[in-house]
Amino acid sequence: MRQFTAVVNPAAGSAAGTAALLPVARLLREAGAGLETRYSRSLDHARELARQAAARGHAVLAVGGDGMAGAVGGALSGTDAALGLVPSGRGNDFARALGLPTDPQALAAVLLRGTPRAVDTLRVDSAVHAGVAVLGSVYAGVDAVANRYANRSRLLRGSASYYMGGARAVAGWRPATYRVTVDGTAYERRGYTVVAANSGFYGFGRRVAPDARVDDGLLDVVVIRHAPKRLFFTMMNELRTGAHLRRPQVEVLRGEEIRIEADRDLPYGADGEVDAALPVTVRVLPGALRVLS
Template identity: 85%
Template sequence: MRQFTAVVNPAAGSSSGTAALLPVARLLREAGAGLDTRYSRSLDHARELALQAASQGRVVLAVGGDGMAGAVGGVLSGTDAVLGLVPSGRGNDFARALALPTDPAALSELLLGAEPRAVDTIRVDSAVHDGVSVLGSVYAGVDAVANRYANQSRLLRGAASYYAGGARAVAGWRPAAYRITVDGGEARELRGYTVVAANSGFYGFGRRVAPDARVDDGLLDVVVIRHAPKRLFFTMMNELKTGAHMGRPQVEVLRGKEIRIEADRGLPYGADGEVDATLPVTVRVQPGALHVLR
């Protein structure tokens, strides 16, 4: 029977990580599994707790949103540790990409019985991040600004915070001149709203930014949204919910294993829902680097 350590972010999203964990924990224990619960003070502390649990051969449960999943999964990338997710954040986009059940009974059954499967991760290198691994995507531009606003929101939660943050970000946006290099080839220069290097197809609370991205194909899908009138970009924001934006001429998709993103100014970039750095950044896929219960 598996032994679990749950690393909990108590403040994840609109409901506490503890509340999300309780029904799953009860079912795991009733089935005979061992479960320890550790509460993190920060993402760095969560990484420390995850490594401690993994060193004891325990399955590490990341309880929270994409930031917690990315922090815990990132630090376990490249190890033999096994990760499980108990989503309880605003977006839960990596859990969505893995098609994890939301029902506690179905999720506990998966955690107890599923075999670990290898998924890719992303290595991030910049002035702030030196070899940090994340799970879902790295995005540079208006969406990073929008996500920063959403994370700062105290009045709005869930999808509402992303919509409000997006509207505020687009209203104050001026086009950026990007320079994108894929796998060391010739640099592409363009003006646009964002560049997203995606391992997962989802970001920003369920938006299908890269519908063809797969977490286990050894490649990153690089979605570029070029300059367009702001009214059209608002339309594309709605189209992100279904992936319909992919039919727009302003949207281009590149694929590769290593992506360098630069811009004409210090644009923010985000990774797994967290925004704390600015361009330039280099991202590299790490094929099959993480073992996940899915």
């Protein structure tokens, strides 16, 4: 029987995280599994707790949203430890890409009996991040600005915070000139954002890279080039289904190592967290993480 350590999001730990964990924890314990719960003080502390649990041979549950999944999963990248997800954040996009159930009983069954699946992770290198591993995507541009607004929102939750954050970011946006280097080949593009995607989803279920796969050893690099802001709002809605890929303003490149630079200071986000600025280099680490799914 598996032994688990649940690491709970420092922001959502006292409310949403605990509420999501409780029914799953009850089912795990009723089945005979051991479960310890640890509340982290920060994402760095969450990484430390995850490494400690893995060293004891435990499967580690990341309880929270994409930032928490990325922090805990990144800490376990390159190890033999198994990661389980108990989604309770704003977006939960990596859990969505894995097709994880939201029903507690079905999720508990996955955690108890699921076979660990090897998935890719992303190594991120910049002035702030040196060799940090994340799971879903790295994005640089108007979406990072929107994500920052959403994270700071105290009145709105879920998709509403992303929508209002996006509207505010686009309203104040001016096109950036990007230099995107994919496996040594450089491309110069002017536009709204560049997304290096391991997972097909970001921004609360938006299918930014519908063909991305978490286990193919490649990154899908989605470039949204310059367009009138009115058209960009239309493309934001099309992200829900992936229809934006039919637009001539959208380009998809693929590769193993991506470097993103811009002609001015721009933030980039990684797994829902925005705390750094370009330039950034992203490299795929094939099959580096074992996830219960």
